[in-house]
Amino acid sequence: MRFSTPQTLENLATLIGARYVGDSLQQVLGTNEIHRVEAGEIVFVNHPKYYDKALNSKATVILIDKQVECPSGKGLLISGDPFGDFNRINLHFGALSQFKSPAENTSVGENTFIHPSVVLGRDVEIGSNCYIGPGSVIGDKTRIGNHVVIQSATIIGGDAFYYRKTPQRYERLESVGDVVIEDYVEIGNACTIDRGVTASTIIGEGSVLDNQIQLGHDTIVGKRVLIAAQTGIAGCCNIGDDVTIWGQVGMASGVTIEAGTVLLAKTGAHRSLKKGTYFGQLAREFKAYLRDEIKVKNLP
Numbered sequence: 001m002r003f004s005t006p007q008t009l010e011n012l013a014t015l016i017g018a019r020y021v022g023d024s025l026q027q028v029l030g031t032n033e034i035h036r037v038e039a040g041e042i043v044f045v046n047h048p049k050y051y052d053k054a055l056n057s058k059a060t061v062i063l064i065d066k067q068v069e070c071p072s073g074k075g076l077l078i079s080g081d082p083f084g085d086f087n088r089i090n091l092h093f094g095a096l097s098q099f100k101s102p103a104e105n106t107s108v109g110e111n112t113f114i115h116p117s118v119v120l121g122r123d124v125e126i127g128s129n130c131y132i133g134p135g136s137v138i139g140d141k142t143r144i145g146n147h148v149v150i151q152s153a154t155i156i157g158g159d160a161f162y163y164r165k166t167p168q169r170y171e172r173l174e175s176v177g178d179v180v181i182e183d184y185v186e187i188g189n190a191c192t193i194d195r196g197v198t199a200s201t202i203i204g205e206g207s208v209l210d211n212q213i214q215l216g217h218d219t220i221v222g223k224r225v226l227i228a229a230q231t232g233i234a235g236c237c238n239i240g241d242d243v244t245i246w247g248q249v250g251m252a253s254g255v256t257i258e259a260g261t262v263l264l265a266k267t268g269a270h271r272s273l274k275k276g277t278y279f280g281q282l283a284r285e286f287k288a289y290l291r292d293e294i295k296v297k298n299l300p
Contacts, residue, residue, distance in 0.1 A: 055068070261278070
């Protein structure tokens, strides 16, 4: 999420009641989570296991639970609760309406049909020659290109499935990102596409999604990707151009699928995959899988 105007390290420290280390006037442009963070942004970390990853990321400011040695040019915000204070910053600068107020600042292009039962959030952009079917929901800040088809009962822009466990309950990391759907995308019935936590969930031009597909937060789907029914894709995945994903595939968080790859039905993509054809509960190259099946079959 980018702030409407740049903030300073000192201003943000004052906002959340934290100590800071670094240049008090250092400009901060926004927030992001670790998989998508860019220069000028804040990332949070609250476990020593991830300190190095956060400190060596592109982030300019690290919201952290203890003072550590900070790389040159970066700043620290030292907080007793980085997770909670990351939420506080995001909600202060980027809270969404969540349908609690009337839709405003919505633009719709020429020759676009939106069924009367569709619910639109605030700051939604919809291009020309689109179709949005009955019962669909389009959340705040969603951007939809031209010639897009969204079938019935599809939910775009729901909250990310991102929580931390406390002794009392699970606490949600608030989602203030968005969804971007590029031109000539088709999305089937009863799909659920979560918005980014602080960045964008993106579906690239010409991609086609079947029915009952779950697409997690901050996942980027490339161009001309085909995804069959009942596939579940976790957050922060990177799916290259011209990938084919057949029915009931499951994909773990943060996985990268190289362009041109084929995932056969019910494949479990538990790791990043180079270009090829894969099958199996733990994705394996399909020809190797077949060879092993023949060996097992021929055992006495």
